[in-house]
Amino acid sequence: MKLLVRVLDFLLVFGLAGFACLAWLWWTMMPQGFPVHHARFWTNSLLPLFAFAVCAIGIFSITQQRRAILKYLIFFILSTTTSTWLTTCFTFPLSSQGDFLLAIAATAVIATLLCAAAILTMLHIPIKKTILAISLITGLSLGFLLPLSQQAATGATTPYSEKPLSKSQRVKAIDGFSMTLSNQIELAPAEGSVTLILPQIRLNILPLLTFESRSPDRFWTIFSPPKARLGPERILKGMVKNDRGLTFYYQDDANSILKLTSAHHNDLIEIETQSFLPNDVYSHLNTFCKIHISTTGALSLAFSPCPQPIAMTAFDYPVGKPARFAYLDSKQVFHVVEASSGEKGPFHSLQQGPLQRDDSLSIIIYSDATPQCRITLRDWAAQASTQLSPTAGWGLPENSIEFSLYNNKQKNAGVIFLSLASTSTGRGWDSVGHTAGRYRNSIVIETLDTLPIKNHRSHSKSP
16 A cells, blocks of 8 residues: 555656646746736736646645645646536537547546545545535636636627628639739739739739638637638639729638729729628638738838838747737727747837728838838728737737748848738737628729828728
8 A cells, every 4th residue: 555655646746747847838938918807817827826836735745745735636636627628628629629639638537547546545534625625616617717718709800891792693704823914913813812013023912811720619720620720712703804893703611802993093003802701710820911022122111100111020930030010909009019039029119100990001112211112901900800819918919910021031022911810929829700791901002102101091881
């Protein structure tokens, strides 16, 4: 019996030390900077410290032969482990089918058996029912709340309209390969991209709402089944051509259209996309619009609320040279910030300025400090979620505009990612929601002479 107790003591110390290491790892890796009322403050900042303290008390009670303390502690661990796993399975039924979570289940079973065996060796030790009840209730409550804290909050994007897209009866099937509209404009209809070619700059724009990494049950997308994570493949259904321009029709889990309208004055082109989501979509990575840029000189850009040009730089992942990006907060202030390392916070302000929800956002692209073109997005601010991001921390919302060079060696080529709600910034694979409805992305691209930077108020609801 004594040998069995010693073996169990050794295994418990080993297991508690492992849990302490996991708690320390969670505390160092998870994002910080959340307000006290936010669930991530408790799970990311306080819970790891509590778990570390529990493990330390457990190891102390074993080494000092404080069997009564150890018995209460084991009941606490047993109830927490059981409650956590059961709540995870019921809350995330699709994600919990993955191999990784099966491994966690196996670990939970081993921990349960080990704790049960340890309790059997301490049956002779009297316990107080009140303390036992507190241990069990605390463990069950903690195990119930922890998985729920990892569930994505209800989506906070604001669709342009709630009505579905009308279907055209005059759609003409096309092969989807590249099309040339003029010596300045090329199309790749199958992927929904528009390429603009100017003397000193080339833009490749992908304006369709695109989800790259999804969750079927609002959990971390890394645990999503592959098919659910990727979603349906987008299919080009056809095209309609009239005097006003071209309209392309697409189908995946959303009905989408891409309209190209002839230019006016110094406008190069007007692009409009609309995508109707019949159901809420929760994702980690997605783009409202993606813009690839190459120029003849060093790249920089300026935003209409913050007109001072900012150099585009490369960044490292997961740590290293800091990323630069912009966002709109809940007080309708537009910020341009730089991360501390990689795309991780804390974040340092570079510029800020007012941007109302019904304002358009303009981005001016520079080559060697010379303005080349202006890209005006009429609908981004109105539809963006300003709800706090679960992965960024430090007060950053779910919306973001990420801009960077492809690498440190090329100063003249980069990309801009615009998202209404994503978790690409920060730490983790949490999903955030796009509310069901119709999303519009209206873009005007202009060449620049001496035009002033301005805000356009253009977001109006329509059927």
